[in-house]
Amino acid sequence: MDATTASGPDQYRAARLAKADKLRAAGIEPFGNRFAPTHSIAAARALCPAQVVEGDQPKGDRVICAGRIGNLRASGAKLVFATLFDRSRAEIFAQQDPAVRDGADAKKARGIQLYLDKAVLGDGWTVVESLDLADWIGVEGRVGRTRRGEPSIFVERVTVLGKALLPPPHQAGADDGVLSPEIRQRQRYLDLMQSDAALHVFITRSRLVSELRSFFTEHGYLEVETPMMQPIPGGASARPFVTRHNALGLDLYLRIAPELYLKRLLVGGLERVFELNRNFRNEGISPRHNPEFTMVEWYEAYADHRVMMDLSEQLFRRLADRVLGRSTLTFGEWTIDLDQPFRRIGYHDALRQFGGIDHADVAAIKAKARELGIPLDAHATHERLVNAVWEAVVEPHLIQPTFITDQPTWLTPLCRTHPDDPSRTLRFELFMARMEVGNAYTELNDPTIQRQRFAEQAVEAAAASDQEVSGIIDEDYCTALDHGLPSCGGQGLGIDRLVMLFTGATTIRDVILFPTMKPGA
RNA sequence: GCGUCCGUAGCUCAGUCGGUAGAGCAGCAGACUUUUAAUCUGUGGGUCCUGGGUUCGAUUCCCAGCGGGCGCACCA
Numbered sequence: 001m002d003a004t005t006a007s008g009p010d011q012y013r014a015a016r017l018a019k020a021d022k023l024r025a026a027g028i029e030p031f032g033n034r035f036a037p038t039h040s041i042a043a044a045r046a047l048c049p050a051q052v053v054e055g056d057q058p059k060g061d062r063v064i065c066a067g068r069i070g071n072l073r074a075s076g077a078k079l080v081f082a083t084l085f086d087r088s089r090a091e092i093f094a095q096q097d098p099a100v101r102d103g104a105d106a107k108k109a110r111g112i113q114l115y116l117d118k119a120v121l122g123d124g125w126t127v128v129e130s131l132d133l134a135d136w137i138g139v140e141g142r143v144g145r146t147r148r149g150e151p152s153i154f155v156e157r158v159t160v161l162g163k164a165l166l167p168p169p170h171q172a173g174a175d176d177g178v179l180s181p182e183i184r185q186r187q188r189y190l191d192l193m194q195s196d197a198a199l200h201v202f203i204t205r206s207r208l209v210s211e212l213r214s215f216f217t218e219h220g221y222l223e224v225e226t227p228m229m230q231p232i233p234g235g236a237s238a239r240p241f242v243t244r245h246n247a248l249g250l251d252l253y254l255r256i257a258p259e260l261y262l263k264r265l266l267v268g269g270l271e272r273v274f275e276l277n278r279n280f281r282n283e284g285i286s287p288r289h290n291p292e293f294t295m296v297e298w299y300e301a302y303a304d305h306r307v308m309m310d311l312s313e314q315l316f317r318r319l320a321d322r323v324l325g326r327s328t329l330t331f332g333e334w335t336i337d338l339d340q341p342f343r344r345i346g347y348h349d350a351l352r353q354f355g356g357i358d359h360a361d362v363a364a365i366k367a368k369a370r371e372l373g374i375p376l377d378a379h380a381t382h383e384r385l386v387n388a389v390w391e392a393v394v395e396p397h398l399i400q401p402t403f404i405t406d407q408p409t410w411l412t413p414l415c416r417t418h419p420d421d422p423s424r425t426l427r428f429e430l431f432m433a434r435m436e437v438g439n440a441y442t443e444l445n446d447p448t449i450q451r452q453r454f455a456e457q458a459v460e461a462a463a464a465s466d467q468e469v470s471g472i473i474d475e476d477y478c479t480a481l482d483h484g485l486p487s488c489g490g491q492g493l494g495i496d497r498l499v500m501l502f503t504g505a506t507t508i509r510d511v512i513l514f515p516t517m518k519p520g521a
Numbered sequence: 522g523c524g525u526c527c528g529u530a531g532c533u534c535a536g537u538c539g540g541u542a543g544a545g546c547a548g549c550a551g552a553c554u555u556u557u558a559a560u561c562u563g564u565g566g567g568u569c570c571u572g573g574g575u576u577c578g579a580u581u582c583c584c585a586g587c588g589g590g591c592g593c594a595c596c597a
Contacts, residue, residue, distance in 0.1 A: 011531085011548060011549080011565080011566065012531060012547080012548065015548065015549070071557080071558070073556050073557070073558090073559050073560095074553085074556085074559085075553075075554065075555065075556045075559070075560090076552090076553045076554040076555095076556095077552080077553070077554080078553095078554050079553095079554040079555070079556080080556090081555075081556045081557075081559080083557085104557090104558060105557085107558095108557070108558085113556085113557080115555080115556090117554075117555095118554080119554085132548095133547080146555050146556080146557095147555050147556095148555065148556075148557075150555090150556085150557065152555095166531075167531055167532085167547060167548075168531090168532090168547090169531070169532045169533085169547090170532060170533085170546075170547085170558095171546070171547070171558060172558090178532080178533060179532075179533085180528095180532090180533085180589080180590090181589070181590065182528095182588075182589050182590085183532085185589095186589095190532095236596090236597085237596085238595090238596060238597080239595080239596085279597090281595095281596065281597075282595095282596095283595050283596040283597090284522080284593095284594070284595050284596070286592095286593095286594095286595095286596085287591090288596090288597070289595090289596060289597065293597075295597085435597085436597060437597090439597080492597090494597060496597090497597075517588090517589085518587085518588065518589090519588090520587095520588070520589095
């Protein structure tokens with residue numbers, strides 16, 4: 001179809017293909033090759049002279065930059081202004097005052113203006129005439145300021161690095177960030193292209209992961225990888241995904257946790273291990289849950305859950321310091337202070353403190369459940385009802401970092417119990433901003449007790465018809481324990497929720513590049 | 522899985538008490554040599570999510586399906 005007559009959904013592609021052809025006809029490749037920028041756009045901006053030179057064309061340092069056209073403005077037939085963006089827009093975004101971040105002026109300042117003069121560019125003007133929003137180009141020129149004071153590159157050479165055949169959803173600097181949630185998640189590249197905030201979230205995520213790795217490595221931990229496909233899914237209570245190995249004629253389960261394999265490694269003598277990887281749970285999707293999610297789990301021989309508490313506090317402070325450069329997290333209305341020692345409170349004590357209820361007082365628990373609208377018959381045992389009441393009563397108070405300790409044993413089959421009270425475990429869950437972000441045990445290393453717990457769990461799972469496989473006893477793991485698991489502490493930390501806390505994202509889908517979705521229509 | 526709201530141009534959205542639709546931005550053509558979401562003139566662009574039903578006529582009303590948001594349940 002001819003570019004001037006094309007209409008309908010293909011008009012954009014047709015017009016841009018025609019421009020690509022026009023470039024080829026002039027001997028210019030519209031899908032460029034290797035290019036070597038000398039400066040990021042942030043660096044080029046920093047080189048711009050502070051003062052506007054009155055009545056003279058500014059002549060600053062020579063730079064070569066590459067990026068994407070976010071805005072095009074022709075001022076006459078022989079002069080074009082464009083705004084070029086590269087990945088440093090995320091860095092500039094992070095440095096901007098949150099109060100002004102969303103303004104059009106702030107958005108513009110994350111790129112750099114290009115001054116494209118026909119008289120200067122000569123043959124290169126063919127490229128300028130064919131430019132469209134979203135094209136990738138490289139430019140060479142001198143930095144300076146225009147008469148209006150805008151930092152600019154006075155371009156002498158233009159190279160096309162990647163012609164875009166489809167238009168971006170928006171012009172940069174206009175209507176930023178109003179893409180529908182569906183487009184932002186399904187076509188994440190458009191979200192990243194469009195939104196500096198989104199780009200910043202995923203860069204932050206990467207830096208958090210990187211700092212986590214160096215933290216554990218420096219503490220003498222070894223990074224390992226254990227099976228994602230397991231014959232018996234263990235280490236957590238959740239429904240697994242099932243998959244099929246054809247050659248083995250075997251159903252395998254995508255792991256719900258790496259725990260049982262990591263502890264096998266301690267049996268082998270690795271002593272300190274961590275794994276940062278995906279888990280899969282066949283459960284519902286919510287603003288805090290994605291079917292596949294990333295978790296770091298670590299185990300340390302001779303330690304216990306109290307050692308893990310200290311390590312957690314150190315870890316959070318270090319991540320905040322290295323990644324955010326401060327010791328607080330901002331999440332909605334809340335400012336979470338990581339400098340203060342994290343609060344530590346027992347599971348049953350918390351219920352007393354925040355609800356004024358004793359967990360053993362059956363009548364009081366039932367009364368509270370009724371008051372909160374929790375259906376009594378949905379919870380088979382008194383303990384389960386207590387837990388439902390606990391979540392409703394206590395969790396709203398868990399905004400500042402809090403270790404909840406001494407969970408009841410029935411909740412926690414892989415954990416060692418208190419020496420003086422077998423109904424409570426040596427465990428903690430770490431909460432911040434009402435989210436559970438961490439979970440740690442003093443691990444159970446007595447194979448006899450472990451076998452009993454598995455058996456009890458199997459009975460309970462059989463009773464609850466919706467539990468598919470969590471009742472299977474992992475005898476192979478018990479054999480590993482028979483060979484001797486050193487006393488140890490272990491902890492898991494959800495990476496996605498960690499990123500939420502560090503970026504202020506209120507839904508997990510904003511911190512996962514490609515969250516689980518049904519195939520589009 | 523249940524409830525609820527939504528699906529109209531490339532994007533964000535109006536609208537049609539049932540008579541096949543509009544805006545802004547983007548696009549195309551033209552004017553303009555310091556613009557700032559440039560401006561000005563002209564102009565093209567739609568399976569109104571899909572499939573049934575009711576109707577003379579459905580984008581609109583009804584039913585089902587598909588996709589998304591939010592809440593609940595399950596879970597972390």
